[in-house]
Amino acid sequence: MKKFFFNKKDHKENRALLIGAVANLIMAALAWFTYYLSNSGAILLDGNYSFIMFLGVIVALKIVTVKVRRTKxxxxxxxxxxxxxGFIKGLMILGVLIMSLSTAIARIVMYFTGSTDSIPMLIPDPILYYALVCSIICYSVSFFYYQQNRSIGNSSILLKTEQKATFVDGTLSLGIAAGIFFLTTGGAGSKFGFIPYLADxxxxxxxxxILIKEPLAIIRESVIELAGGTLQDKEKREAFERAVYLNMxxxxxxxxxxxxxxxxKYIVLIYISTDEAVYPRKDIIETKDKITGILSKDHPYLSLDIIPEGKPIQEKRPNENK
Structure with missing residues (x-):
């Protein structure tokens, strides 16, 4: 069996994912402990979201090790x-948001139908501390993912997916903190009496x-990739085309x-024609090697082919019948 080695980009990707996994596990543990102290369903969902992200990162680490392996x-x-x-992670993020939405709507309906006894009162202090700490961790990890992916030419869909997911998690935590701020300004007996029940x-x-577009974008991009569609990153596509036109x-x-x-992995197919009598094989091979060398500097997993489109008119040999 052929042995494969990580390149520098894989090492960066692997390290970033490992740091993110540790951060998500810490946040999940903090969330579960805070839920026990605060009675906040939003915190429980946030903790479950962080744990799902932890499990996802573990899977992503495995993918980094197997993606380059070639089999029959x-x-x-x-x-x-x-x-x-990316597709499954997008569905998981979407599922967590839908669960959060369903729980929130259920609480609101219960409150306005008079079933306040079924809604536990929130204890604000633990929630506020948790939300502030987790939002800082999430935004820091999200920025770290972004920087690491940028350093490898934004070529990692794993880091891109995790960066968006962590940003969503951080924004949810920050929103919870904002809700608790309003909670501390209103009491159960005032005109803002609904706040202790419904703030989060x-x-x-x-x-x-606000965040629903993030998982939808991840799902859409992943489906296009799995279906073999065209590259959706307009800026990167223009960079590829520029390299092709300048070196053809x-x-x-x-x-x-x-x-x-x-x-x-990027796949580039260049369809060409010529006004010459024949396609010069040597020129095609040299051009392919030149363009591949330029593009593979930032995209090590690159497959490029130059495909003649149609057949040029062949010159007849002297001994052929006219």
Whole structure:
């Protein structure tokens, strides 16, 4: 069996994911302890979300080790696991947001139908401390993911997915902290008497409406990658096309460029035509090697092919019948 080694980008990706896994496990433990002290359903959901993210990162670490392995079934590597992970993680994030939304709506309905006995009163102090600490951790980890992915040319769908997920988690925590701030300004006997019951529920409604686009974007991008669709990153696509046009010999006419992405593997197909009598094989090979060398500096898992489109007119040999 051929042995594979991590390159520098894989080491950065692996290290970033490992740090994120530890951070998520810590936040999950803090959330469960805070839920025990505060009676906040939003905190419980936040903790479960962090634990799901921890489990997801563990899976992502495994994907980093297997994605480059080539088998008879997957001769180009198993990069599709990255896109599949993004799709499943997007569904998980969407599920957590829907659960949070459902719980919030249920509490609001129970309150306004007079079933306040079924809604536990919130104890604000533990929630405030937890929310502030976790929002700082989440935003720090999200920025760390962003920086690490940027340092490897934004080529990791794993880091991109985790960065968005952690940002969502941090925003939820910050929203909870804001809700508790309002809770401390209103009492159960005042005109703001609903606040001790529904503070976190109202902020969950607001935050879900803001954050719902994040998992939907992850799911959409992952589905396109799994289906073999065109690259959705406009800026990166333009960079690829620029490298192709600048390094294509004048004897070749570029008819079309297809760029696709599956996880961290990029596939580039360049369709060319020529006005010459024949396609010079040597020029095609040299051009392919040159463009591949340029693009692979930032994208080590690159597959590039130059495909002649149609057949040029062949010159007849002298001994051929006219």
């Amino acid at each position: 079934t997957f001769p180009l590597g198993q990069f599709f696991y990255e896109s599949l992970y 529920s109202f902020f969950v409604l607001i935050l879900v409406s 010999p004048k004897t070749f006419n570029i008819e079309d460029i297809f760029i696709s992405k599956n996880g961290s």
